[in-house]
Amino acid sequence: MNFHLSAEEEQLRQSVAAFVQTELIPLEPEFAYAPDIFEGSRWKSRVKSSSDPEVRRYLEIMEGLEKKAEAMGLWHLDIPKAYGGMAVSNVAMIAVTEELEKSAIPFEFGNHVSNILFNCQGEQIDKYLWPCIRGEKTSAFGLSEPASGADPSMMQTTATPDGDYFEINGTKMFPTFADVADFVQLFARLPGTKGREGVTCFLIDTGAPGYRVVRSIATIAGTEPCELVFEDCRVHKSAVLGEVGNGWALNQAWLGARRFQVGIRAHGMAQRVLGAVAQVLRQDSKEAEKYLGTIGHFLGELEALKALTYSASWRADQKMDVRVDAAKVKLFGTELAHKVIDFALEAVGPSALRKDHVIARAFRHARARRIIEGPSEVQRHIIQRELFRQGTALLELQ
Numbered sequence: 001m002n003f004h005l006s007a008e009e010e011q012l013r014q015s016v017a018a019f020v021q022t023e024l025i026p027l028e029p030e031f032a033y034a035p036d037i038f039e040g041s042r043w044k045s046r047v048k049s050s051s052d053p054e055v056r057r058y059l060e061i062m063e064g065l066e067k068k069a070e071a072m073g074l075w076h077l078d079i080p081k082a083y084g085g086m087a088v089s090n091v092a093m094i095a096v097t098e099e100l101e102k103s104a105i106p107f108e109f110g111n112h113v114s115n116i117l118f119n120c121q122g123e124q125i126d127k128y129l130w131p132c133i134r135g136e137k138t139s140a141f142g143l144s145e146p147a148s149g150a151d152p153s154m155m156q157t158t159a160t161p162d163g164d165y166f167e168i169n170g171t172k173m174f175p176t177f178a179d180v181a182d183f184v185q186l187f188a189r190l191p192g193t194k195g196r197e198g199v200t201c202f203l204i205d206t207g208a209p210g211y212r213v214v215r216s217i218a219t220i221a222g223t224e225p226c227e228l229v230f231e232d233c234r235v236h237k238s239a240v241l242g243e244v245g246n247g248w249a250l251n252q253a254w255l256g257a258r259r260f261q262v263g264i265r266a267h268g269m270a271q272r273v274l275g276a277v278a279q280v281l282r283q284d285s286k287e288a289e290k291y292l293g294t295i296g297h298f299l300g301e302l303e304a305l306k307a308l309t310y311s312a313s314w315r316a317d318q319k320m321d322v323r324v325d326a327a328k329v330k331l332f333g334t335e336l337a338h339k340v341i342d343f344a345l346e347a348v349g350p351s352a353l354r355k356d357h358v359i360a361r362a363f364r365h366a367r368a369r370r371i372i373e374g375p376s377e378v379q380r381h382i383i384q385r386e387l388f389r390q391g392t393a394l395l396e397l398q
């Protein structure tokens with residue numbers, strides 16, 4: 001196993017690290033007062049429809065940063081070469097994300113393109129995939145439901161075939177920005193199926209007849225998930241992403257990729273927070289003594305998390321099955337970051353509770369990340385299942 005960065009990848013990591021230090025971190029004091037929407041990295045969906053001058057001002061700053069990154073060749077890193085991207089390895093992408101997360105600015109090196117959209121076929125490519133790559137369209141992801149969040153195999157939304165069409169009925173809970181994105185990647189099951197069977201993914205334009213946003217919910221993580229209802233929403237069979245019935249594999253591919261990212265983001269964020277703690281403790285050596293052991297312990301755990309994440313990414317690059325690795329990375333990353341940040345709040349004291357403080361911001365995000373994309377309990381469940389795979393279906397979760 002060799003998950004060292006190649007010379008080219010190391011160069012990329014260094015360029016990203018320099019960009020973060022010189023372009024992003026100096027903007028942090030200004031972004032501390034940015035509209036809430038700039039807390040999360042998915043701000044593009046919301047800002048499109050906003051005429052708020054303050055939002056437009058921050059948007060201009062972000063667009064300026066994007067131009068600089070593009071000019072440095074730091075753009076569309078994880079997009080396949082066939083679509084004009086750099087197609088960097090999973091290991092390199094993890095290194096990039098680790099650097100990026102050292103800043104609180106919600107910046108990404110490329111427009112966000114959901115990984116499952118590379119399954120687009122025919123007209124879907126021009127209608128959805130290319131516009132997402134160019135940054136003209138954004139997507140939402142509709143999987144969770146009121147009675148099936150942690151376990152999506154309990155999904156109840158149905159897609160009933162009717163000639164060349166499907167009729168969608170059901171409620172989705174928490175698709176982020178389903179009110180303002182251009183389309184949703186919607187998961188529904190064929191009638192009479194259960195568990196992982198019959199799950200199908202559809203690309204449905206926001207506001208199509210029968211697509212009703214009940215409410216959008218502002219969260220501490222800076223994103224706005226929605227409650228979204230489908231009432232006799234008729235979609236043509238050409239809206240199916242991939243094949244009818246292969247939606248389970250698609251939602252797992254999406255969740256797996258996100259869990260890797262969440263894990264390494266937790267690593268970057270925790271490192272940054274420990275840096276902030278060290279800055280404060282340097283001024284008071286007596287106070288510092290109380291905390292040195294704990295800091296040493298966390299640094300060791302962070303190194304272990306890093307090794308786990310890089311080795312799992314290397315396995316992904318070798319096209320191995322990494323579903324359990326993704327669960328481990330997400331579980332250990334988010335739980336550890338939460339512990340580190342909770343400690344940092346204690347060590348730095350009340351000044352770190354200020355809403356605009358880097359530690360307070362990290363705390364909000366770290367707590368949410370232990371739930372989003374599958375809560376910790378479910379990740380533990382996925383990991384333990386491996387041990388019992390040969391025996392009875394103990395604690396089986398679909």
Ligand SMILES: Cc1cc2nc3c(=O)[nH]c(=O)nc-3n(C[C@H](O)[C@H](O)[C@H](O)COP(=O)(O)OP(=O)(O)OC[C@H]3O[C@@H](n4cnc5c(N)ncnc54)[C@H](O)[C@@H]3O)c2cc1C
Pocket residue numbers: 140141142143144145146147148149150151173174175176219221223225368371372373374375376377378381397
């Ligand atoms: C800010 C935010 C954004 C989100 N964005 C999206 C999105 O874009 N698209 C989307 O589809 N979903 C989205 N979600 C939904 C998210 O993925 C779910 O909230 C999450 O998977 C948990 O599902 P749930 O809320 O229904 O909790 P439940 O399934 O009701 O579980 C509640 C709690 O019960 C416990 N639990 C559940 N199952 C088990 C088990 N088997 N063993 C032990 N304990 C268990 C866990 O502690 C869990 O947190 C978002 C959620 C939030 C908060």
